[in-house]
Amino acid sequence: MDTAKQYLIENGIKPSVQRLAIMMYLLEHRTHPTVDEIFNDLSKSIPTLSKTTVYNTLKIFAEKGAILSLTIDEKMVRFDGYNQRHAHFRCLNCNKVFDIPLNHDVEFPKEEATKDFQNIETHVYHRGYCSECTKEKKKIK
């Protein structure tokens, strides 16, 4: 709670009730939730919450670098409040997104063709079948 507040301030984000709730949600739910999931869950405790606010807030968080927005899912953006280096894995069957250790840094190459590029962020995405789905041979098709 105070951690979340602190964290927002550190990242130059003014902590409103809604922002705090969303940030806390992300810190507590390491499930890479979608806008819909966040909105549905938080609506229970904040009935006046608007989905637009969730969109606006997550956009600001990502712009300020407080969270990551993941495009590992074709349909919708997912969000991640975990700020250590790690990769992601999406199960093609159950669609869950997992944190995966990333042991070596993936650097942006310093080469002639890319030397004037300004790299901001790097993501590593794995896709396949998670242990559950592999075991249960739920691999449709």
Place this chain on the structure above:
Amino acid sequence: MDTAKQYLIENGIKPSVQRLAIMMYLLEHRTHPTVDEIFNDLSKSIPTLSKTTVYNTLKIFAEKGAILSLTIDEKMVRFDGYNQRHAHFRCLNCNKVFDIPLNHDVEFPKEEATKDFQNIETHVYHRGYCSECTKEKKKIK
């Protein structure tokens, strides 16, 4: 042309006129085009082409492993017919997607937590500003 035909057959895809045209388009245009770009360009030579066919076809290609579908763009999927190991970079200003050398393989970690995972594909995405946009200081905001 024959290369494309060959390539489709090798990947277990029956080469129709439309499929061949789309595969050739991808081999010739290393621009990571969207469905819309492919559809608009190919419509000129194949006026009867349907956008649904483009969607269907690209989906099959990706499922068969003949092409890559990239989710580096939040709004829409992009496609890549280049099958050597490489990373991607999207410019946050001009939105172009570039191929970037990937010098070291990014392996899926063999650890307790992930040992039963079945990894199918791994993508490395960079986001930032390309050389053009960096130079021209078009970095909005």
Place this chain on the structure above:
DNA sequence: AAACAAACTTGTAATAATTACAACTTTGTA
């Protein structure tokens, strides 16, 4: 404390990528 502006939130309507689906066409084969 009242007045005011700036920042933030809300709800609805618009946009746009993608999918569903049913009809039509082409291809391969008996």
Place this chain on the structure above:
DNA sequence: TACAAAGTTGTAATTATTACAAGTTTGTTT
């Protein structure tokens, strides 16, 4: 030639996201 399977097409539906204008909250000046 006839038929079934596979492929294509166009339209309608779905759905994530954004635009926008009105309402609310917050902080500051007096």
